Amino acid sequence: MLVQPPYTKDTAVLAAEMHSEVQCGLSSEEADKLLQQHGQNTIQSEKQRSLLSMLLQQFASPMVLLLLFAAGLSFFFKEWLDGTAILAVVVINALISFYMELQANRSMNALKHMVSLSAKVIRDSSLQEVPSENVVPGDVLYVEAGDMILADARIFSSTQLEVDESALTGESLPVTKDEAVLAGEVPLAERVNMLFKGTFVTKGNAYALVTGTGMGTELGKIASLVQQAEQAATPLEKKLEQLSKKLIWITVGLVIVIFFAGLAQGAEWVKVLEVSIALAVAAIPEGLPIVATLALAQGMLRMAKHKVIVKRLAAVETLGGTNVICTDKTGTLTQNIISVNTILIPSGKTEVIYSPDGTVAVPKEVQNSVNYQKIVDAAILCNTANLEVKNNVLREVGDPLEVGLLKFSTTEGKDVHQVREKFPKTREEAFTSETKIMATLHENRSTSIVFAKGAVEELLQKCTRILLEGDPQDFSDSQKAAWIAQTELLASEGLRLLAFAYKETPSLQESLTQGLVFTGVLGLLDPPRLEVSAALEECKSAGIKVIMITGDHPATARNIALKLGFIGDNELPIMHGKDMKDFADLTNQDKKRWLETVVFARVTPKQKIDLITLLQENKYIVGMTGDGVNDAPAIKKADIGIAMGLRGTQVAQEVSDMVLKDDSFTSIVVAIKQGRIIFENIKKFVAYLLSCNLSELFVVAFSSVLNLHFALVPLQILFINLVTDVLPALALGVTEGNNLIMKNKPRNPDTPIIDNQQWKAIFTYAAVITFCVLGAVFASHYLYHQTELWNPQLCNNILFFTLVFSQLWHVFNMSSAQVAFFKSEVVKNKYVWYALAVCIVLVSTVYFTQPLRDVLSIYTMSIMDWVISLGFSFLSLLIIQVLKRTGVVL
Numbered sequence: 001m002l003v004q005p006p007y008t009k010d011t012a013v014l015a016a017e018m019h020s021e022v023q024c025g026l027s028s029e030e031a032d033k034l035l036q037q038h039g040q041n042t043i044q045s046e047k048q049r050s051l052l053s054m055l056l057q058q059f060a061s062p063m064v065l066l067l068l069f070a071a072g073l074s075f076f077f078k079e080w081l082d083g084t085a086i087l088a089v090v091v092i093n094a095l096i097s098f099y100m101e102l103q104a105n106r107s108m109n110a111l112k113h114m115v116s117l118s119a120k121v122i123r124d125s126s127l128q129e130v131p132s133e134n135v136v137p138g139d140v141l142y143v144e145a146g147d148m149i150l151a152d153a154r155i156f157s158s159t160q161l162e163v164d165e166s167a168l169t170g171e172s173l174p175v176t177k178d179e180a181v182l183a184g185e186v187p188l189a190e191r192v193n194m195l196f197k198g199t200f201v202t203k204g205n206a207y208a209l210v211t212g213t214g215m216g217t218e219l220g221k222i223a224s225l226v227q228q229a230e231q232a233a234t235p236l237e238k239k240l241e242q243l244s245k246k247l248i249w250i251t252v253g254l255v256i257v258i259f260f261a262g263l264a265q266g267a268e269w270v271k272v273l274e275v276s277i278a279l280a281v282a283a284i285p286e287g288l289p290i291v292a293t294l295a296l297a298q299g300m301l302r303m304a305k306h307k308v309i310v311k312r313l314a315a316v317e318t319l320g321g322t323n324v325i326c327t328d329k330t331g332t333l334t335q336n337i338i339s340v341n342t343i344l345i346p347s348g349k350t351e352v353i354y355s356p357d358g359t360v361a362v363p364k365e366v367q368n369s370v371n372y373q374k375i376v377d378a379a380i381l382c383n384t385a386n387l388e389v390k391n392n393v394l395r396e397v398g399d400p401l402e403v404g405l406l407k408f409s410t411t412e413g414k415d416v417h418q419v420r421e422k423f424p425k426t427r428e429e430a431f432t433s434e435t436k437i438m439a440t441l442h443e444n445r446s447t448s449i450v451f452a453k454g455a456v457e458e459l460l461q462k463c464t465r466i467l468l469e470g471d472p473q474d475f476s477d478s479q480k481a482a483w484i485a486q487t488e489l490l491a492s493e494g495l496r497l498l499a500f501a502y503k504e505t506p507s508l509q510e511s512l513t514q515g516l517v518f519t520g521v522l523g524l525l526d527p528p529r530l531e532v533s534a535a536l537e538e539c540k541s542a543g544i545k546v547i548m549i550t551g552d553h554p555a556t557a558r559n560i561a562l563k564l565g566f567i568g569d570n571e572l573p574i575m576h577g578k579d580m581k582d583f584a585d586l587t588n589q590d591k592k593r594w595l596e597t598v599v600f601a602r603v604t605p606k607q608k609i610d611l612i613t614l615l616q617e618n619k620y621i622v623g624m625t626g627d628g629v630n631d632a633p634a635i636k637k638a639d640i641g642i643a644m645g646l647r648g649t650q651v652a653q654e655v656s657d658m659v660l661k662d663d664s665f666t667s668i669v670v671a672i673k674q675g676r677i678i679f680e681n682i683k684k685f686v687a688y689l690l691s692c693n694l695s696e697l698f699v700v701a702f703s704s705v706l707n708l709h710f711a712l713v714p715l716q717i718l719f720i721n722l723v724t725d726v727l728p729a730l731a732l733g734v735t736e737g738n739n740l741i742m743k744n745k746p747r748n749p750d751t752p753i754i755d756n757q758q759w760k761a762i763f764t765y766a767a768v769i770t771f772c773v774l775g776a777v778f779a780s781h782y783l784y785h786q787t788e789l790w791n792p793q794l795c796n797n798i799l800f801f802t803l804v805f806s807q808l809w810h811v812f813n814m815s816s817a818q819v820a821f822f823k824s825e826v827v828k829n830k831y832v833w834y835a836l837a838v839c840i841v842l843v844s845t846v847y848f849t850q851p852l853r854d855v856l857s858i859y860t861m862s863i864m865d866w867v868i869s870l871g872f873s874f875l876s877l878l879i880i881q882v883l884k885r886t887g888v889v890l
Contacts, residue, residue, distance in 0.1 A: 008182055011156035015209055019138060026136070027124055031139065043198075043219060071087050117148060119151070122139075139151070143208070144205035149200060151210045152210070152218060154194060178192055197220070203430060259272055309658065309661060318640050320672070323620055325545070326547045326623065328548075334527060338400050341523050346469075369470075377423070380409050382453050386416075400647050401524065425442055426441050428440045437453070446506070451500075454498070455497075456483070456497050459518070460483060463480075465516075466517065472517045494527075497553060533565050535666040538673075538742050542742040542745075553601065561598075566599055575597045576601055577604055591614055621639045622638045625668065626642070632655050641657045642659075642668060669742075681737075688811060698770040699774065702774060712803075716796075716857070723839050723843060730831075734831055736829065768879050769803070776798050797861055802872050810876070810877065817884040
C-alpha cells in the first residue's frame with residue numbers, strides 16, 4: 001500500500017519500494033506471489049446475481065402470476081388436483097427457464113474470456129505478453145499507440161506519448177504525458193506522469209511502473225461507487241416485446257369470447273375463469289425471450305469455433321442485414337506473413353531468395369554495400385517489435401511488418417539485442433497515419449545517429465541527400481521522381497514498399513526527420529489468401545458489396561484487387577485518398593463515384609468515416625474492419641465494427657462488435673452467414689410457438705362458441721405446452737441452416753421478427769392444425785363409432801392426442817420450401833429428432849401410467865382410434881407442406 005501518491009515520487013525510489021526494477025521488471029516467481037496477494041487485475045463492474053435470485057426471477061412474470069392466481073382459485077374451491085397440477089407446471093416451466101438462462105450466462109462468460117486483452121510487460125528481463133488480469137503492482141508495463149492501458153502506472157520513460165483519458169476524466173482531447181515528478185496534491189486530470197486503467201494511447205509509447213490493479217485503480221474506485229445501470233434492451237428484445245404485445249391482444253380477444261361463451265352455456269364462472277387464465281398463459285410463450293437469448297449465445301459460441309468472437313448480442317441481428325463490408329487489405333485479404341522479397345539500392349535491384357533452411361540469399365556485393373548495412377541496422381533499431389526464443393519457441397511481440405523486418409535481419413546474421421545495446425535509443429518520433437514515417441535517435445559514442453523508415457513518397461520528401469557508394473551526395477527532384485516511378489513498378493507487382501534513411505550528427509535539436517540521407521527501399525511480400533476469391537463470390541450472391549480500403553500504395557492495392565477478383569481490367573480506377581474531397585464539399589457526382597468505387601488506397605482515418613457516413617446515408621448496413629488506433633473511429637461508426645484479433649490494437653478491439661481471431665476475410669463471411677442462420681432460427685421457433693399456441697386457442701374457441709360436447713381441460717392444455725413447446729423450439733434454435741442462406745438478399749434490420757406475410761402463414765398453420773384436430777374427432781365418430789352415442793371422454797382424448805402429435809410434426813413445417821423435404825435443414829437437424837423422441841416418450845409415459853392418466857383425464861383408445869388420431873396429425877403436416885410448396889404460405 002503506497003501512502004505517498006506515486007506521481008510525487010521518483011521512479012527509482014518507487015521501484016525500490018515495490019521491490020521491482022525498471023530495467024528488468026519482476027521475475028515470474030515474484031509476479032505469481034503478487035498475484036496471490038493482490039488478486040486479479042479485473043474491475044467488478046456488476047454484482048453477480050445469485051442462483052437463488054435468478055431462480056426466483058423466473059416467477060416474476062405477469063403470466064406466471066396469473067397462473068398462480070388460477071391455482072389459488074382451484075385450491076379455494078377445493079379442486080386440489082387441478083391446483084397441484086398447475087403449480088407443478090409453473091415449477092417445471094420455471095426450472096426450464098432457469099436452466100436455459102444459466103446456460104446462456106455461461107455461454108456469454110465463455111465469450112468474455114475469449115476476448116480478454118493481453119498486456120506487454122517486462123518480466124525476467126524480457127518483453128512478454130501476459131493476460132491483462134495477471135498484471136500486478138511492480139510490473140513494468142510497455143504501451144504504444146493503439147493500446148488500452150490495463151492498470152494504473154507511473155511513467156518513467158516515454159516518447160511523444162499522448163493518451164485519451166476521456167473515459168475517466170471527461171477531457172475530450174488527448175493528454176500529453178511525460179515522466180517528470182509532480183509536487184503536492186494534483187487533480188486526476190493533471191497527473192501527466194501517470195497512466196490510468198481504461199484509457200488508451202493515441203500516440204507514441206512509454207514504459208511505466210504499475211502502481212495499482214483491479215479495484216485499486218482510479219477506474220476501480222469509481223466503479224465501486226457507482227451502481228450498475230440497468231442494461232438497455234437489445235433491438236431483438238424490443239422486437240420480441242412488440243411481438244408479445246400483439247399476441248396478448250389476440251389472446252385477450254379470444255379469451256373474452258371463450259369466457260362469455262362458457263357463461264352463456266351455463267358453466268360455472270370459476271371453471272370458465274380458470275380455463276380462460278390457463279389459456280391466456282398457454283397462448284403466450286413466456287419462455288420466448290430466454291429461448292432467444294440461449295439461441296443467440298449458442299450461435300455466438302458456434303461462431304467462436306470459426307475464429308469469430310461476437311461481443312454483443314445485438315450485433316448478431318445486425319449481421320444478418322449487413323450489405324456492405326469495408327475491409328482492410330493487409331492480413332485480412334492477405335496472409336499477413338510479411339517477408340522481405342526485394343532490395344532496391346542505388347546500385348540496382350536484388351530479389352531476395354529464401355532457402356528451405358530459413359536463410360536468405362543476398363549477393364555478396366549487396367551485403368557488403370554501406371547502403372545495405374544501413375538498411376539492416378534501421379530495420380532493427382527503428383523498430384519497436386521484439387523476438388525472443390523461450391523453451392525453443394520463437395515468441396513474436398509487435399507489428400507483423402516490424403516482426404518481418406527483424407526476422408530478415410536475424411537471417412542475415414544480426415543479433416537484435418547486441419545491435420540495440422550498441423546503439424541505445426534516446427528519442428523517437430512514432431509512426432502516424434498523417435506522417436507515415438517513423439524515426440529514432442541513437443547514441444554511438446560521441447555521435448548521434450538517426451534511422452528512419454516509412455512510405456516511399458513521404459520519406460523521399462524528407463531526404464536531401466542519397467547514399468552512393470558509401471558517400472552521401474545531393475538528391476535532386478528528378479532523382480526522387482525516378483525512384484518513385486521505379487517503386488511504383490514494384491508496387492504494381494503486389495509488393496509493400498518501405499523506404500529507409502539515416503543521418504549522423506554531433507548533436508540534434510531539430511526534428512528527427514529533416515535533412516535525411518536516403519539509403520534504399522525494401523519490397524515486402526504479403527501474398528493474398530487463396531480462399532478469399534471464393535468468399536467474395538459468396539458475398540456477391542448474397543447481395544453484399546465488398547469494398548477494399550487500405551493505406552497502401554494504389555498500385556499494390558490494384559495488384560491484390562486484380563488477383564482476388566475485386567475488379568477487372570476495365571473496372572473504375574482505384575480512388576486515391578488525395579483525390580477524396582471533404583465530405584461537406586462532395587457533389588452528387590462525387591458521391592456517385594464514391595459509391596461505385598470498390599478499391600480505395602492511401603485513405604486517411606477521416607476519409608474512412610466519411611465513406612461509411614455516405615454509405616449509411618444511402619441506407620447501407622456497413623461492416624468495417626480495422627486494426628489500428630486510427631481505425632477505431634471508423635469501426636465505432638460502422639453498423640458492425642470488426643477488429644483484428646492477431647494484429648489489431650486493443651483500442652480497435654475494445655470499440656468493435658466482433659473480433660476475428662485469425663484476421664481472415666473469410667471469417668467475416670462466416671460470421672454474416674451464421675448471423676443470418678441465427679436470426680432465421682429465431683424466426684423459425686417463434687413461428688412454431690405462435691402457431692402451436694394459436695391452434696390450442698382456436699380448438700378451445702371453436703369448442704366453446706359452437707357448444708360442442710367435447711373440449712380440452714386446462715391441465716391438458718398446460719401439458720401440451722410443456723411437452724410440445726420447449727424441446728422442439730430449442731432444437732429449432734440450433735439448426736445449422738441450408739445452402740440457400742447466402743443466396744438471399746440481406747434482411748432489413750428494421751423489419752419485425754414476424755412480418756405481415758409470416759403472420760398470415762402462422763394463422764394458416766394454426767387453422768390447418770385446428771381443422772385436422774377437430775376433423776379427427778368427427779371422423780372417429782362418423783366412421784368408426786357411428787352406431788354409438790357421442791362419448792365425450794373418447795372425443796376429448798382424440799382431440800388431445802391429435803393436437804399433441806400435430807404440433808410435434810409441425811416442427812418440420814419450419815424448413816425452407818426451396819429445399820427438398822428430406823434434405824431440409826430441419827429434417828437433417830439431429831436435435832429435432834432427439835426432441836421428438838423425448839416428447840413421444842413423455843406422451844407414452846402419461847398414456848401407460850394410470851396415476852398420470854387420471855390427472856390428465858386420459859383413457860385407453862382402440863387401435864382404430866389411434867390410427868385416426870395419428871392419421872389426421874400427419875394430414876396437417878401434408879396440407880401445410882402442399883400450401884408451402886405451392887406458394888400459398890411461406
